[in-house]
Amino acid sequence: MNAVPFSLRRVVITGLGFVTPIGNDRSTVTAHLRAGRHGLAPVVFLGNPNLPVKVAGTVKDFTVDSTSWRDWRWPAEYEIPRETLRGLAPHGVYALCAVMQALRDAGLSEEAVAGDDATGLFCASAGSAMMLHHNLAQLHAVRGERGNPMGVVSSIAGTLNFNLAAHFRITGAVCGFVSACASASHALGYACDEIQLGRLRRVIVVGAEELNAETLLPFAAMRALSSASDPVLASRPFDQGRDGFVGAGGAVVLILEEAGLAAERGARIQAEVAGWGQAADGHSMAVSHPGGAGLRLAMQRALAQSGVKPGEVDYVNAHGTSTQVGDRAEALALRSLFTEAGARPRVSSTKALTGHPLSLAGAMEAAFCVLALTEGFIPGNPHLVTPDPACEGLDLPRAAVDRAPRIVLNNSSGFGGSNVCHVLRTPAESPA
DSSP states (O other), rough: OOOHHHHHHHOOEEEEEEEEETTTSHHHHHHHHHHHOOOEEEOTTTTTTTOOOOOOEESSOOOOOOSSSSGGOOOTTOOOOHHHHOOOOOHHHHHHHHHHHHHHHOOOOHHHHTTTTEEEEEEEEOHHHHHHHHHHHHHTTTTSSOTTTTTTTTTTTTTHHEEEEEHTTOOOOEEOOOBBBBBHHHHHHHHHHHHHTOOOOOEEEEEEEEOHHHHHHHHHTTTOOOSSSSSSHHHHTTTTEEEEEEEEEEEEEEEEEHHHHHHHHTTOOOEEEEEEEEEEEOSOSSOOTTTTTTHHHHHHHHHHHHOOOOGGEEEEOOOOOSOOOHHHHHHHHHHIIIHTTTTEEEEETTTHHOOBGGGGGGHHHHHHHHHHHHHHHHHOOTTOOSBOGGGGOOOOSSBBBBSOSEEEEEEEEEGEEEEEEEEEEGGGGGGG
């Protein structure tokens, strides 16, 4: 590998793959974002209609609610061999299909990445609580005398990296990230670092999450979930009447490449990751800093690395989960950073349409930012009626704006005060 100076290594995005509540392909997802059409639906967990959780961001055309891989179903266009299925968690099916889709979108074959020492795989997942519960219950039932030989690899937090690395024969590097709702954003950020430092030339970044009782209902015990029964009213980021987040499942994949590699193979460059930043709140294990201090610092660091001024940012895809404390903290961070600089980018949270997919969120919303850049629009806030007073001064468009952004920010925050921000821009905005 050529010893190129750090500053000359640029990171570009050449492929996207989607399995989401608002669509399982690029064109469908784009249409939903433009139209402000949500993918939330009524749900009943554990056969109990009395539970306060009534709505979720569901994945269509996939059936993975059983603990047995023999019962799973997915679109016919994807071929998944039996030996791969045996080790997967339910959200691993989403992830596998999204990787296949992203490789196609990038103009890459599976053979091109297999055994390529310059290609890595970075995954974000909390594991499968459903599979873990099932396997441990079986273990206890027989007093430890028998167990599922695939139980570990199908359930613990590294399940995506284990299975996808083996299936796609990744040899460059394999790594997993677990920082709650900032997980996929961390995966994306560190993938950029590996490319910029010259350790890798391509990284497949994967975020995936299941939607089931074991994954979602523990958040009800924290009083973090919306109890709304109307999908239109359930996920309302930044609205004064919001009452918690709406859970979601799915998988999104981004193909990151060193710009020179992408150019060599004639790939379509969809966007550049100009920089990223992270910072911690040092405040609470579960609640954001009330003034959004950590998120503001993460945004400042991302802008500094990318050489972008606040006034140059056209759009911010906010973390905005629809919780009282989290949305307010982010609004204050955005006001502090941009108002002080006399800037007023448009701001929206696409979780109004998808719900909150936890560890997947950062990858999903980074991919939405790429769609905004390539398709020439800014997503709106379709369920916003009465903005929280903390949002005073922020530009929160209700409907999608038919204007092509040039520079966008993508924010993520997670338990423990993890805050991550990415700066993405159009290739035309990239320095020569």
